[in-house]
Amino acid sequence: MANDYNTELVCKTNSQLLQKIDPRDIIKNRNSRFISCKNGVYYFTTRSGTMHENIVVLSMTYPMEVFIARYRDDDIYYDSEIQTIKYKSGKSKCTKIEPDYWYDISHIEKKIGKEPLEQLLKVAWRYIKRIDAMSDTPKTRKRTEQERKNKIKTSVAIIVENDDFKIEATKIGTSFVKFLGYVKEASAPRWQLIEKEKNLVVGKDQQDEKNDNELNDDDYIDLPL
Numbered sequence: 001m002a003n004d005y006n007t008e009l010v011c012k013t014n015s016q017l018l019q020k021i022d023p024r025d026i027i028k029n030r031n032s033r034f035i036s037c038k039n040g041v042y043y044f045t046t047r048s049g050t051m052h053e054n055i056v057v058l059s060m061t062y063p064m065e066v067f068i069a070r071y072r073d074d075d076i077y078y079d080s081e082i083q084t085i086k087y088k089s090g091k092s093k094c095t096k097i098e099p100d101y102w103y104d105i106s107h108i109e110k111k112i113g114k115e116p117l118e119q120l121l122k123v124a125w126r127y128i129k130r131i132d133a134m135s136d137t138p139k140t141r142k143r144t145e146q147e148r149k150n151k152i153k154t155s156v157a158i159i160v161e162n163d164d165f166k167i168e169a170t171k172i173g174t175s176f177v178k179f180l181g182y183v184k185e186a187s188a189p190r191w192q193l194i195e196k197e198k199n200l201v202v203g204k205d206q207q208d209e210k211n212d213n214e215l216n217d218d219d220y221i222d223l224p225l
Contacts, residue, residue, distance in 0.1 A: 007044040007051040008070040012086075015040045017065060028054045045074075052085070052092070059087035077102045078173030099132055099175040107196045108181030112165045117181075120160045124169045127158050128177065166191055 009026075011017040023034035023042055031047040032054065044051050050071045059067050067087040073080055084096035109117050147154070157170045166182040182191035 003048065003076070004074045005046045005050045006072050006074055007042075007046065007055075009042040009044065009051070009055065010040060010068050011062075012066045012068050014065055017062065018042050026051075026054055026058055028057060055085075055087050056090055056092060059092075060090040063089040072100045076175075078176045080175040101175050101177055103177040103179055104196075105179050105181075108167065108179060108194050111194045112181060112183060116162075116165055117167070120162070120165060120167045123160045124158050124167060128156075128169060128171055131156060131171070 009018065018040065019037065023037075023044070026042070027034065027044070029046065029049065029051075031049060032051060033045050035043040035045055037043070051069065052071075055067055055069050059065070065088070069085050069087065070082055071085070072082045080100040080102060082096075082098050082100045083094055084098075086093050086095050105117065105121070153172075155170050155172045157168060159166065159168050161167070161182075164184055166184075168180040168182075170178045170180075172178060181194035183194065184190070185192050
């Protein structure tokens with residue numbers, strides 16, 4: 001089964017350049033499709049591959065400019081990554097690899113409310129990303145690949161609670177986070193699990209989280225030339 005890859009592309013050295021280029025002139029692969037342009041960012045989707053070769057050609061056409069692309073695989077749940085690639089004069093360099101988190105919290109938010117949930121999630125995500133930052137080294141990544149080959153599965157659970165609510169975040173693999181929510185029963189000092197509705201479908205992130213992950217000008221300030 002072929003995977004769908006999303007590409008977010010900007011020109012770091014000239015924010016107006018892409019808006020002057022017809023996206024059809026960038027696409028060389030018939031499996032690629034232009035989606036939209038937002039705040040100077042071009043969005044593409046590609047069936048069974050990425051826009052890498054297309055952007056190499058683009059950077060050769062404009063050798064004085066620096067292009068930044070972020071690639072994500074939209075069909076992987078447990079080991080999904082976002083790769084940030086820098087292009088200049090036909091050459092490319094990977095500058096960042098980060099997990100592309102998949103999770104579903106809609107049923108929890110419906111029960112306890114957006115603001116209380118955000119307070120708990122803020123703490124949970126801080127620890128999850130701290131663990132990922134500590135683990136993201138060449139030696140660790142090589143060991144993780146060996147574990148996958150041997151079908152060794154690992155997970156890390158983080159529990160955050162206050163007087164009324166509790167969430168348990170279990171990170172499985174590189175990118176999948178399973179959230180459980182609990183409310184404290186009034187009749188007894190014990191936690192009641194928040195059950196999912198049967199017709200709910202787990203999606204990739206929440207829409208507002210994906211908006212937070214979209215590229216903006218601040219994402220490129222610290223990238224090296």
